[in-house]
Amino acid sequence: MLKNIPSIISPELLKVLMEMGHGDELVIGDGNFPAASMNDRVIRLDGHGVPEIFEAILKLFPLDIYSDNAFLMEKVPGDKVETPIWKEYETLGKQGDPNFKGFHFIERYAFYERAKKAYAIVATGETALYANILIKKGVVV
Amino acid sequence: MLKNIPSIISPELLKVLMEMGHGDELVIGDGNFPAASMNDRVIRLDGHGVPEIFEAILKLFPLDIYSDNAFLMEKVPGDKVETPIWKEYETLGKQGDPNFKGFHFIERYAFYERAKKAYAIVATGETALYANILIKKGVVV
Amino acid sequence: MLKNIPSIISPELLKVLMEMGHGDELVIGDGNFPAASMNDRVIRLDGHGVPEIFEAILKLFPLDIYSDNAFLMEKVPGDKVETPIWKEYETLGKQGDPNFKGFHFIERYAFYERAKKAYAIVATGETALYANILIKKGVVV
Amino acid sequence: MLKNIPSIISPELLKVLMEMGHGDELVIGDGNFPAASMNDRVIRLDGHGVPEIFEAILKLFPLDIYSDNAFLMEKVPGDKVETPIWKEYETLGKQGDPNFKGFHFIERYAFYERAKKAYAIVATGETALYANILIKKGVVV
Amino acid sequence: MLKNIPSIISPELLKVLMEMGHGDELVIGDGNFPAASMNDRVIRLDGHGVPEIFEAILKLFPLDIYSDNAFLMEKVPGDKVETPIWKEYETLGKQGDPNFKGFHFIERYAFYERAKKAYAIVATGETALYANILIKKGVVV
Amino acid sequence: MLKNIPSIISPELLKVLMEMGHGDELVIGDGNFPAASMNDRVIRLDGHGVPEIFEAILKLFPLDIYSDNAFLMEKVPGDKVETPIWKEYETLGKQGDPNFKGFHFIERYAFYERAKKAYAIVATGETALYANILIKKGVVV
Amino acid sequence: MLKNIPSIISPELLKVLMEMGHGDELVIGDGNFPAASMNDRVIRLDGHGVPEIFEAILKLFPLDIYSDNAFLMEKVPGDKVETPIWKEYETLGKQGDPNFKGFHFIERYAFYERAKKAYAIVATGETALYANILIKKGVVV
Amino acid sequence: MLKNIPSIISPELLKVLMEMGHGDELVIGDGNFPAASMNDRVIRLDGHGVPEIFEAILKLFPLDIYSDNAFLMEKVPGDKVETPIWKEYETLGKQGDPNFKGFHFIERYAFYERAKKAYAIVATGETALYANILIKKGVVV
Amino acid sequence: MLKNIPSIISPELLKVLMEMGHGDELVIGDGNFPAASMNDRVIRLDGHGVPEIFEAILKLFPLDIYSDNAFLMEKVPGDKVETPIWKEYETLGKQGDPNFKGFHFIERYAFYERAKKAYAIVATGETALYANILIKKGVVV
Amino acid sequence: MLKNIPSIISPELLKVLMEMGHGDELVIGDGNFPAASMNDRVIRLDGHGVPEIFEAILKLFPLDIYSDNAFLMEKVPGDKVETPIWKEYETLGKQGDPNFKGFHFIERYAFYERAKKAYAIVATGETALYANILIKKGVVV
Numbered sequence A, B, C, D, E, F, G, H, I, J: 001m002l003k004n005i006p007s008i009i010s011p012e013l014l015k016v017l018m019e020m021g022h023g024d025e026l027v028i029g030d031g032n033f034p035a036a037s038m039n040d041r042v043i044r045l046d047g048h049g050v051p052e053i054f055e056a057i058l059k060l061f062p063l064d065i066y067s068d069n070a071f072l073m074e075k076v077p078g079d080k081v082e083t084p085i086w087k088e089y090e091t092l093g094k095q096g097d098p099n100f101k102g103f104h105f106i107e108r109y110a111f112y113e114r115a116k117k118a119y120a121i122v123a124t125g126e127t128a129l130y131a132n133i134l135i136k137k138g139v140v141v
Helices: A011-019 A050-058 A085-096 A108-117 B011-019 B050-058 B085-096 B108-117 C011-019 C050-058 C085-096 C108-117 D011-019 D050-058 D085-096 D108-117 E011-019 E050-058 E085-096 E108-117 F011-019 F050-058 F085-096 F108-117 G011-019 G050-058 G085-096 G108-117 H011-019 H050-058 H085-096 H108-117 I011-019 I050-058 I085-096 I108-117 J011-019 J050-058 J085-096 J108-117
Strands: A025-029 A042-045 A070-073 A104-106 A120-124 A133-136 B025-029 B042-045 B070-073 B104-106 B120-124 B133-136 C025-029 C042-045 C070-073 C104-106 C120-124 C133-136 D025-029 D042-045 D070-073 D104-106 D120-124 D133-136 E025-029 E042-045 E070-073 E104-106 E120-124 E133-136 F025-029 F042-045 F070-073 F104-106 F120-124 F133-136 G025-029 G042-045 G070-073 G104-106 G120-124 G133-136 H025-029 H042-045 H070-073 H104-106 H120-124 H133-136 I025-029 I042-045 I070-073 I104-106 I120-124 I133-136 J025-029 J042-045 J070-073 J104-106 J120-124 J133-136
Touching (some): A011 A042, A011 F011, A108 A133, B011 B042, B011 C011, B050 B133, C011 C042, C025 C108, C050 C085, C050 C133, D050 D120, D070 D085, D104 D108, D108 D133, E011 E042, E050 E120, E050 E133, E070 E108, F070 F108, F104 F108, F108 F133, H011 I011, I011 I042, I025 I108, I050 I120, I050 I133, I070 I085, I070 I108, J108 J133
Parallel strands (some): A042 A120, B070 B104, C042 C120, H042 H120, I025 I120, I070 I104, J042 J120, J070 J104
Antiparallel strands (some): B025 B133, B070 B133, D070 D133, G070 G133, I070 I133
């Protein structure tokens, strides 16, 4: 633990966030996201929900202003599950970074392809469905 | 995640708990415990308190009946800090395993020596002080 | 060994099952399946048959409801060998997971291609022929 | 799998048995034996009992004639558990190797010290208690 | 060394032969075969000829009955070198495995391509020319 | 780079500072300190002086209140070199952490022994002599 | 540290510069450059600006005379940020190497592609924008 | 050092030369050759010229008689540099191996492509320009 | 394979022999020697006898003239086995190196201790008993 | 290669020299020095004599002024070999570093013990006997 660093952030995640540069992408996957088969750099935060991790990361990590910077996985056509967590993400995004302009949606398999090219994936224990977030790092000035 | 496994247990911790045998010891360290300098096998569960981890582990891990099986770090002489978390541990121990007979106390530096020989250390984000637990694995029948 | 975990599951297999996410696939290969040349992540359970492993895995691992979730390798055209073990698999599938809807068949070389992309392969000592199973992990809720 | 090799022997165990030389020792630990904390070279054969492994190993591995060559862990003083498996081991030893002259007993902690110096430990799922065996390799002529 | 295992087989080769499954291929290369540039899994048996290795391997390793199972490298057009060793291989094949039906020939560069995809290459000290063998593993029943 | 983290701190150093626990020690060595021969965990910050690193670290890292927490290497008897940098360190310590109570001095070879047991050493390009600092981490509350 | 080597050059960077040959390229990235996702060989020099590193490198590293040898990343169309640091780079290039003939510009994503093929990337803490340099090594005579 | 082995050959180079088989290629690069970016297997012989290494290698390494076996890098069109070292190489080739039939020339970038596929590259300190050699190993009889 | 190097010497053994210096010791163990438990550097030459390896090594490796340079393992008191191979070793030693002055004998467990400190152990398939040799490398001039 | 660095210094040696700090020791061993059995950090410069390496190193590496800084291995009592190279070393030492005050002598086995604790050993092809040097690094100012 360190002064001024949210204790939910692990040493390895902190290192990874710092290594990332402008335009690199990070996935925060829910508990069912196939993180280990998508990317070699997986940071596990078992037992935590995505909202508290998203909130903590935005304290350290600026979103990109040169392009869309926050994404959610679209529901599979026909799936009627409710996704109230998206609302919560929206609120956290707005509070956490003035560069946040709302989420864009990516189709399930396209999201997987993008996760494969992301810099890292944070694997959580989030039990809500369709609760994966992908964010793009901006410039630290 | 798996059916019937508490989601706070990470894949690596689950593997470690299963590899342990009769008499092997496990430390659940609080957020200030010097885990990485004590042992090469450290499983990080940042952002979690010790009680929920202790509770989850007892669902899988039997305590030893051949010897004392649960230990706390003694307060440094003169330290007046209150340790209400010990009470909570006592309750969780009793609920979690019929072999639990209460905690024994180990002086700070003796606790460190024992942690060096433990099979593994779980590093948590527990903010309570003197909140480290050492448990000894029993026989699975 | 742990409480409530079938003892046929090794620590490494348990870890692998837990790391897998929604949509990841697992092969349980018979004793002649070329596991090591198909995949870098091979968990060996020598000397065991596939049925007891399949049964144990279904206690922990939910099948996917978004798509077909269980597959067998088709017999090579002209091969007259009997495959009574398929019946046994059918029974175990039904008993083990309400999401199980029966097996689909995949041609031998197509099965190999799919095994190469699976998350892992469990190598067994099953002596029955055409006794390989491929399953797709579902959502843990 | 190979012709003429018992299928319970894994490729890694076969390699280890072959690498061992005259006087090297091997532990076959029961399911509660703390194998991973005793030795860096652990071969897991989860879900199997010790007798079938002991029997298979003796088909390949000669016992030493220059010294005592087979050992069991002594019961802890006061422990009244029955150990019928010892009888079974005795029979297997006699059938498996003409050099077998019966088991010698080693006190629990002395057994651990010896296991630390053994060439390797086979970790099984044997549920019988006090079911660990230590054998010393002889000369192949 | 082990009872009943030909002593020319190294521990590593034994492990590799056992890991191979139905349809996997093995090259036994002569002393001039570019083994190390063809495959990451090379087992060296320097100083031995191919015939004694081929003979020893057939004691453990069944040839495939589902397809052609034994191959030699064709002579480069115009090369007049005699290859009496092929006769010897023919005899050993017939004696060693009832599934052996004679060798098929593969052009030099096609042989190299196949060696790159083989499970492993055994590098020998065989001094005869065109003395490389490729065999395909069958089913162990 | 991250928001609110001094940019002189590298990702690896940040990870190391966070992994450290109560009582772990860190050396900030000057440009002539034999860091690589003293410790396996060396973080290089070539080209920087010790003061700016010391200042940055104190923003994240609390000093221990249970014991002396800051140390300098004593001058070798007879060495007349001036060490004005100690004054600067004193100022930075006071400004950076209320737990700082001044430096204690350790003889050169005793300092080396302590550096060998430290959790990590930061290697700098500081050109001042006798400019090494050793600090002990306190409790984060 | 060594005699006659600028102290801002780390041991690892010095080794990398020396390993490079004629035509190999090196990127000196600013603090926001996504170095870790572009290349496996990253040398971090956190907390330093690009100019002092560029100047130090040119003391050891000759620019190529067989082709263009120095490049900057073009501003994204529409971006109005000023880039006064380019002027400073120009001056340092001229002073540092007679082979320097001025910078050529590469579009942002083309620059990334080239960085992926570079021999190494130096990651700095430079806060100026569009401050990345790519240089090509010449012949040492 | 060993009896009868030229002392300029390092243990690692000797091993590499011996591992190579018929048709494998070796590059001896001059001091400016970009060896490390071309191949993962680089043996450094800093401070030596190419001629003495070429001469030493030919004592151990036969050239191929099935194809062209020795190559030089062509001068870049328009480059007027003299290359007297080629004469010396010609002499050494003739003295060193009866299979040597003179050098063939390869254009610079084609030479690089071939170096990437070579078995290994020897990196020297040769200061002559265009002084790289590529040789193809023949059959040892 | 290489010109002038006995083909029984593997690339790895050749490298090891060359790395050794004055006073370093090498063990050539028989097929029952516990090589893998004695030393981390083991070179396997399965299927070969010790005499042909000893003879080949002496062509490259000078014996030490500063001290005793060749040793055999003494028979265990009471063991009546004949050791005709010692005669053969004597002959090979005399033919192979003018510095050879006959063998000295070392008690079994003292031999093991020395083997643990040797630079490397060659593991053979020699079936003669008491057939281990230890030699000390001399100066190459 | 780099500007202003002697080309006999390899990239790895350069890195090692730079990592060393005040008081660290370096051995330059002759061709018969048992470097690989003395130290894990060995830099090979096969085929070179010690004098040219010693001369090159002194251009970068200051000798220590706080203690004796240069040592030779004493002749074994009774050895009458001449050691003219010591004279040459003396001259190079004086020319290379004003802190050089002549060599001190260390008995053979004491020299070995010191080499084991040195930071690194440079292994050369020097054929002169008793030609090993040990130097202690000083302060770079």
